Amino acid sequence: xxxxxxxxxxxxxxxxxxxxxxxxxxxxxxxxxxxxxxxxxxxxxxxxxxxxxxxxxxxxxxxxxxxxxxxxxxxxxxxxxxxxxxxxxxxxxxxxxxxxxxxxxxxxxxxxxxxxxxxxxxxxxxxxxxxxxxxxxxxxxxxxxxxxxxxxxxxxxxxxxxxxxxxxxxxxxxxxxxxxxxxxxxxxxxxxxxxxxxxxxxxxxxxxxxxxxxxxxxxxxxxxxxxxxxxxxxxxxxxxxxxxxxxxxxxxxxxxxxxxxxxxxxxxxxxxxxxxxxxxxxxxxxxxxxxxxxxxxxxxxxxxxxxxxxxxxxxxxxxxxxxxxxxxxxxxxxxxxxxxxxxxxxxxxxxxxxxxxxxxxxxxxxxxxxxxxxxxxxxxxxxxxxxxx
Numbered sequence: 001x002x003x004x005x006x007x008x009x010x011x012x013x014x015x016x017x018x019x020x021x022x023x024x025x026x027x028x029x030x031x032x033x034x035x036x037x038x039x040x041x042x043x044x045x046x047x048x049x050x051x052x053x054x055x056x057x058x059x060x061x062x063x064x065x066x067x068x069x070x071x072x073x074x075x076x077x078x079x080x081x082x083x084x085x086x087x088x089x090x091x092x093x094x095x096x097x098x099x100x101x102x103x104x105x106x107x108x109x110x111x112x113x114x115x116x117x118x119x120x121x122x123x124x125x126x127x128x129x130x131x132x133x134x135x136x137x138x139x140x141x142x143x144x145x146x147x148x149x150x151x152x153x154x155x156x157x158x159x160x161x162x163x164x165x166x167x168x169x170x171x172x173x174x175x176x177x178x179x180x181x182x183x184x185x186x187x188x189x190x191x192x193x194x195x196x197x198x199x200x201x202x203x204x205x206x207x208x209x210x211x212x213x214x215x216x217x218x219x220x221x222x223x224x225x226x227x228x229x230x231x232x233x234x235x236x237x238x239x240x241x242x243x244x245x246x247x248x249x250x251x252x253x254x255x256x257x258x259x260x261x262x263x264x265x266x267x268x269x270x271x272x273x274x275x276x277x278x279x280x281x282x283x284x285x286x287x288x289x290x291x292x293x294x295x296x297x298x299x300x301x302x303x304x305x306x307x308x309x310x311x312x313x314x315x316x317x318x319x320x321x322x323x324x325x326x327x328x329x330x331x332x333x334x335x336x337x338x339x340x341x342x343x344x345x346x347x348x349x350x351x352x353x354x355x356x357x358x359x360x361x362x363x364x365x366x367x368x369x370x371x372x373x374x375x376x377x378x379x380x381x382x383x384x385x386x387x388x389x
Contacts, residue, residue, distance in 0.1 A: 001042075001045075001047065002047035002048070002049040002052070003026075003040050003045050003047060003049065003051050003052065004017055004026070004038055004040060004051045004052055004055045004057060004058075005039075005040035005042070005045075007057045007058070009057070009260065009261075010056065010057040010260065010261045011037045011038050011055075011056075011057060011261065012056050012162075012164035012165070012168075012259065012261045013028065013035050013036030013037055013038065013141055013259070014056065014144065014161075014162075014164055014165040014167075014168040014169075015028050015036065015038070015143075015144040015145045015148055015165075015168075016054045016055075016144075016148065016165070016168030016169055016171070016172050017038050017051040017054055017055055017168070018038065018145055018148070018149075019148050019149065019151075019172065020050050020051055020053070020054045020172055020175070021050065021051050022048070022050065023044050023045065023046055023048075024044070025040060025041040025042075025043075025044035025045045026038055026039065026040055026041070026051060027039055027041070028143075028145055030194060032342075032346065033193055033195065033259075033260075033342045034141075034193030034194040034195030034196065034197075034198075034342070034345065035141055035191070035193055035194070035259045035260075036141050036143060038051075038055075050175075053171055053175055054168045054171040054172050054175070055168065056164050056167050056168065056261065056267075057261075059167065059266055059267075061266060061271065064271060064273075067271050067272055067273050067299075068270065068271065068272075069269060069270050069271070069272055069297065069323075070320070071299070072272060072277070072297040072298060072299045073297070073298045073304070073317065074295065074296065074297055074298075074317065074318045074319070074320060074322065074323045075295070075296040075297075075298070075307075075315050075316060075317055075318060076281055076285065076286070076293060076294075076295065076296075076314075076315075076316040076317075076318050076322075077091055077093050077293070077294045077295070077296045077313055077314060077315050077316070078090075078091030078092060078093070078291070078292065078293050078294055078313065078314050079091060079092030079093065079095065079096050079312060079313055079314075080312045080313060080314060081096075081312060082291065084096065085291050085292055086221060086291060086292070087135070087136075088135060088136065088292060089135075089136050089137040089218070089219040089280070089292070090225070090278070090279065090280040090281070090292045090293060090294045090295075091281070091291075091292050091293045091294030092292070092294070093278055093294040093296060093313060094110075094135065094160060094184070094278055095131055095135050096310055096311075096312060096313050097158065097184065097276075097306065097310055098110075098131045098134070098135075098158065099128055099131060100306075100309060100310045100311070101158040101182075102125075102126060102127060102128050102131070103128070104309075105156055106156045106157060106158045106182070107124050107125070107126045107155060107156065107157045107158075108124070108125050108126065108130075108131065108134065108157070108158050108159075108160075109122055109123070109124045109147055109151070109157055109158070109159040109160065109161075110122065110123070110125075110134030110159075110160035110161075111123075111134060111138050111142040111160065111161075112133045112134050113138055113216055115212075115213060115214060118197070118198065118201060118213070119140070119143060119194060120138045120140050120141070120142040120143070121142060121143045121144075121146060121147070122142050122143070122144045122146070122147035122148070122161075123146075123147055124147050124150055124151075124157075134160065136217065136218060136219060137218045137219050138218060139191070139192055139197075139218055139248075139249075139252060140191065140192060140193070140194055140197045141191050141193070141194060141259070142161075142162075142165075144161075144165060151181075153176060153178050153180075154180070155180065156180045156181070156182075157180070157181045157182065158181075158182045158184060159181055159182065159183055159184065160184050160185070160186075161183070161184075161185055162185060162186070162188050162191070163185045163186075163188050163265070163267035163268065163272070163273070163274070163277075164188075164261065164265070164267055165185075166183050166184075166185040166267075166273050166274045167267055167273045169181070169183055170183060170273040170274075171273075182275050182276075182302060182303075182306060183273070183274045183275050183276075184274055184275065184276045184277070184278065185272070185273075185274040185276075185277050185278075186277060186278045186279050187268075187269075187277065187278075187279035187280075187295070187327040187329065188262075188265075188267075188268060188329075189253075189268075189329075190255065190258035190259065190262030190263070190265070190332065191258060191259050191262060192248075192251065192252045192257045192258060193257050193259070193342065193345070195257075195342065195345040195346065196248065196251055196252075196257045196345055196351075197248070199345050199351045199354070200247065200248040200351055201213070201232075202350075202351070203247070203350060203351045203352065204232055204239050205234075207239060208232075208234075208237045208238070208239050209237070210234040210235040210237050211234075211235070212234050212235060213232055213233070213234040214233060214234050214235075215231075215232070215233040215234070216230075216231070216232050216233075217229075217230070217231045217232075218230055220240065221290070221291070221292060222240075223242070224290035225280075225289060225290050225291060225292040225293075226287075226290060227242055227243075227244075227290075228242075228243055229241060229242055229243065229246075230243060230246045230248060230249060247351060247352065247355050250355070250359060250363070251341075251355060251359055254335075254359050254362050254363065255332050255333075255335060256335050256337060256338055256341045256342075256358060256359060256362070257338070257341060257342060257345075258332070258338075260334075262332065263331070263332045263333070263334045264331055264332075265329075265331075268329030268331075269327070269328060269329030270329075272297065272299045274299055274303075275298075275299055275300040275302050275303035275306070276296060276297065276298055276299065276303040276306065276307065277296070277297040277299065278294055278295070278296060278297075279294065279295045279326070279327050280292070280293070280294065280295065280326075280327075281293040281294060281295040281326050282326045282327065283322070283325040283326040284325070285318075285322055285325075285326070295318075295323060295326050295327060296315075297323065335362070337358045337362075340358065341354065341358045341359075344357070344358070
């Protein structure tokens, strides 16, 4: 068997293999954990191995030495348009790049929330007025197939995706000698499941007594960039809660519901297959900023050229140490309760009950550890003071 099906672990659900397969024998489905997964129809497969060429499951660090973060140039950046900056998840750079792209003949491909199905799907757009559809973070897997099938090898695109999706697209581009696509990804912590999101929406609809949702802002800055809220509106009613208190974000940030491939992701920090990588500029350098600031990594010559052409942005070159402090991507340990938590999302139990059963004990344990570390630090300071005296 010479196809992606020979390895049964690590599928990111990027969907690039579906486009790469000449026999059209690969399809994508949502698995029990709530993530998209590639499935091979063995009756049609001729074992050509093309799908493996674009698949992250076969990623080898030794053969991809050129794609290193240490070769990238880093910038602190934000849009000079305060409205764009305020409405964006961080500094509004993705919006400014998209505007420049449309004005210079590029189609834009990015993730848009679909309110009919309550899932995220990639779409292709070519007007400035449509850019809002793909702006802002969406914390769930994105269904890429409809958009990726429309990508034309001879047309110009700026494509926004997760690092694993970009990896597949880069391999697809190299294989097909495509040079008109600009690839942009972002620092990615991992992806929570569609199951968690749908269970969460059930809870919110009950809380504010609505049936339909018409607007979602995962990173509402009404109380500042560092204290963003998850805001959901529908039928004239609204739910809004700080991410530190919101159950969806608490499940996500406690890492109990990530895709299996996210935990030991090789693309989280060290390896970049994009032309440009974007993210939030967290850390001491922007501690007092509440409008939002982006970090930009420029990883290729075309990336440098694009950034030099985009107008109406503030750019400040930064050192690698600033990048590391802001966005270092550690390997994430798989929680012991991951499997049980994800199985519970397929039951009729309310999310509040699931959260109390699995996530709350983790948070209590972390709090105890933080308090112990605080006591130890104070003890060390006291000992030093006594020695000096």
